[in-house]
Amino acid sequence: MNAAAAFFYLFSTVMIGSAFMVIAARNPVHSVLFLILAFVNASGLFMLLGAEFLAMILVIVYVGAVAVLFLFVVMMLDVDFAELKQGFLQYLPVGALIGAAVLIELVLVVGAWTMAPAAIGGAGSPTPPDVSNTLAIGRVLYTKYVYFFQAAGLVLLTAMIGAIVLTLRHKPDVKRQVIADQNARDKSDVQLKKVPSRAGV
Amino acid sequence: MTPISFALAHTLPELILAGGALVLLMLGAFRAGKGDWIISELAIGLLGIALLTLFFPLEGKALIWDGAFIDDTFGRFMKGLALMGALVSLLLSREYMAREKIDQFEFPVLILLATTGMLMLISAQNLIGLYLGLELMSLALYVVAAFHRDNVRASEAGLKYFVLGALSSGMLLYGSSLIYGFAGTVSFTGIADAIHGNVSIGVVFGLVFLLAGLAFKMSMVPFHMWTPDVYEGAPTPVTAFFASAPKMAAVAITLRIIITAFPGVTPQWQQIVVFMSLLSMALGSFAAIGQTNLKRLMAYSSIGHMGFAMVGLVPGTEQGIRGVLIYMAIYLTMTLGAFAALLSMRVGERYVETIPDLAGLSRTNGSMAFFLAMTMFSLAGIPPLAGFFAKLYVFQPAIDAGFYWLATIGVLLSVVSTFYYLRIVKVIYFDAPAEAFSPVKREVTGVLWVASFGILLFWVYPAPVLTAATNAAKSLF
Numbered sequence: 001m002n003a004a005a006a007f008f009y010l011f012s013t014v015m016i017g018s019a020f021m022v023i024a025a026r027n028p029v030h031s032v033l034f035l036i037l038a039f040v041n042a043s044g045l046f047m048l049l050g051a052e053f054l055a056m057i058l059v060i061v062y063v064g065a066v067a068v069l070f071l072f073v074v075m076m077l078d079v080d081f082a083e084l085k086q087g088f089l090q091y092l093p094v095g096a097l098i099g100a101a102v103l104i105e106l107v108l109v110v111g112a113w114t115m116a117p118a119a120i121g122g123a124g125s126p127t128p129p130d131v132s133n134t135l136a137i138g139r140v141l142y143t144k145y146v147y148f149f150q151a152a153g154l155v156l157l158t159a160m161i162g163a164i165v166l167t168l169r170h171k172p173d174v175k176r177q178v179i180a181d182q183n184a185r186d187k188s189d190v191q192l193k194k195v196p197s198r199a200g201v
Numbered sequence: 202m203t204p205i206s207f208a209l210a211h212t213l214p215e216l217i218l219a220g221g222a223l224v225l226l227m228l229g230a231f232r233a234g235k236g237d238w239i240i241s242e243l244a245i246g247l248l249g250i251a252l253l254t255l256f257f258p259l260e261g262k263a264l265i266w267d268g269a270f271i272d273d274t275f276g277r278f279m280k281g282l283a284l285m286g287a288l289v290s291l292l293l294s295r296e297y298m299a300r301e302k303i304d305q306f307e308f309p310v311l312i313l314l315a316t317t318g319m320l321m322l323i324s325a326q327n328l329i330g331l332y333l334g335l336e337l338m339s340l341a342l343y344v345v346a347a348f349h350r351d352n353v354r355a356s357e358a359g360l361k362y363f364v365l366g367a368l369s370s371g372m373l374l375y376g377s378s379l380i381y382g383f384a385g386t387v388s389f390t391g392i393a394d395a396i397h398g399n400v401s402i403g404v405v406f407g408l409v410f411l412l413a414g415l416a417f418k419m420s421m422v423p424f425h426m427w428t429p430d431v432y433e434g435a436p437t438p439v440t441a442f443f444a445s446a447p448k449m450a451a452v453a454i455t456l457r458i459i460i461t462a463f464p465g466v467t468p469q470w471q472q473i474v475v476f477m478s479l480l481s482m483a484l485g486s487f488a489a490i491g492q493t494n495l496k497r498l499m500a501y502s503s504i505g506h507m508g509f510a511m512v513g514l515v516p517g518t519e520q521g522i523r524g525v526l527i528y529m530a531i532y533l534t535m536t537l538g539a540f541a542a543l544l545s546m547r548v549g550e551r552y553v554e555t556i557p558d559l560a561g562l563s564r565t566n567g568s569m570a571f572f573l574a575m576t577m578f579s580l581a582g583i584p585p586l587a588g589f590f591a592k593l594y595v596f597q598p599a600i601d602a603g604f605y606w607l608a609t610i611g612v613l614l615s616v617v618s619t620f621y622y623l624r625i626v627k628v629i630y631f632d633a634p635a636e637a638f639s640p641v642k643r644e645v646t647g648v649l650w651v652a653s654f655g656i657l658l659f660w661v662y663p664a665p666v667l668t669a670a671t672n673a674a675k676s677l678f
């Protein structure tokens with residue numbers, strides 16, 4: 001067994017284990033930390049495949065931004081996760097049944113797996129030998145796949161509009177600082193009142 | 202590699218809608234005032250322009266964006282229907298949204314983005330294009346379902362739709378990955394070539410999951426559970442939109458992927474489609490009987506109609522596809538007409554929502570009563586109204602292909618569904634009058650007139666629809 005295979009088994013085992021712990025951990029903060037561990041291992045797997053760009057993007061975007069945001073949300077929101085998880089187990093039999101059915105299907109599929117003969121040659125598009133894979137992705141992303149790129153951008157824009165529409169509330173009674181108003185104020189705007197004792201304004 | 206101008210010319214409606222949505226978003230955000238001011242008028246205009254561009258005389262079939270996008274007569278026909286659905290829903294929404302004080306400018310923008318997604322979905326020619334179009338459409342739909350965010354039922358509708366929709370997207374992706382794993386390509390024609398004469402069990406599983414994901418969007422049994430709750434909870438114009446435009450897109454992509462990518466596994470997909478179509482017709486007919494809420498009733502009615510429409514797909518012939526296309530065109534007219542009627546009747550400050558609200562409508566508003574009765578007769582499929590021809594054109598090819606039993610069961614279930622449509626007619630004409638209704642706006646009346654002409658006079662001059670559907674079906678094969 002060579003080093004690459006050893007690392008493959010290491011990364012995959014840790015990844016599956018931590019993915020399981022994401023749903024099994026009692027403490028939600030631990031769940032998020034296990035999620036980060038799963039992402040890091042996935043990026044290790046990408047590295048083994050020779051896709052350094054995807055590996056780094058996974059670390060930067062998912063670990064650096066998304067998972068940390070998750071962590072903030074989990075810590076800031078006062079959600080009683082223990083209570084949410086109550087009754088989680090009562091669906092276990094049904095869930096296990098469906099899971100078993102899907103597993104049997106998967107075994108059937110993988111057991112009788114055949115690739116279409118035409119597919120074997122066409123599958124996989126290797127990186128051109130003279131460039132790095134970042135450059136190779138860049139070469140096709142804005143040319144061959146520009147339609148998908150733009151469409152994915154629209155999807156993200158829609159998600160952003162949706163989040164703002166559904167959650168942003170303008171509260172009228174919140175006092176905001178308006179610096180222009182503050183600077184424009186002069187002495188004549190200020191009223192001085194003599195307040196009699198024990199009478200209020 | 203095709204020249205960029207060629208590709209842009211063939212994606213003109215999508216570009217207009219996407220670019221227009223961005224401009225309107227800016228306009229709305231920088232104005233930052235109350236209400237949607239001129240945004241929804243502009244959005245309606247953009248949808249109209251996009252609809253007109255479909256009539257540009259471009260040559261028949263164009264495969265662009267590196268095989269991800271196809272512009273053909275079939276696509277243009279379905280895009281026309283989807284655009285009409287969006288346009289009319291937006292017309293109907295203006296008064297309702299203002300009355301409910303939810304007329305923010307984001308609503309027309311989201312409708313435009315959803316419609317862009319639908320057009321991309323209709324034109325998808327590979328699995329990635331399909332998924333991106335589907336997600337763009339669905340994400341915008343989840344948001345507009347919950348647009349009335351202070352209303353508990355609307356929020357529940359949005360959340361339910363989102364969770365179940367995410368599940369269905371997951372199934373669709375799982376199926377797509379199985380198919381890709383087998384065929385080694387995501388393009389529909391490539392999949393067809395790979396499957397040719399060599400059916401692996403993986404492909405069949407992939408097909409099942411893929412169709413499950415698409416059936417969710419069409420709300421066919423057994424993936425219909427969300428429909429009644431979402432239709433009831435969402436604001437009524439949004440329900441009108443849900444019942445019209447997204448169905449056109451989902452049906453279009455189902456037809457396209459089955460006919461283009463899976464001719465090699467015909468017996469397999471036929472089984473699935475027959476199963477879903479029978480169950481949808483049955484559930485649509487029986488479950489609607491107990492409903493008193495008109496929006497829930499329309500939800501079950503739409504489930505049933507999807508079942509009827511899919512009967513036309515079962516033979517997998519050009520005639521059958523033509524039948525489905527005609528069915529969708531007529532279904533769109535009837536549904537939009539029915540929702541226009543719902544949105545034009547107010548009792549006091551409240552919109553009509555239940556069947557008892559309609560009691561004695563014939564004595565308080567004769568023309569509306571006539572229109573509603575006619576729409577109900579047409580939905581039930583009674584000649585000579587349009588709904589009858591819709592069913593005729595899907596059952597005929599099924600019988601020609603030897604599916605006698607399917608057509609027979611379909612006709613019997615259509616008789617069952619007549620019960621609840623006729624019950625509405627009975628309440629309108631024979632029950633003691635309830636309160637009187639308030640007057641309606643012009644644009645809603647306009648929609649009512651157009652819909653009633655379509656329903657009532659389809660048999661006099663069906664040629665435009667029939668010719669367009671025939672050409673569209675031909676381009677798919």
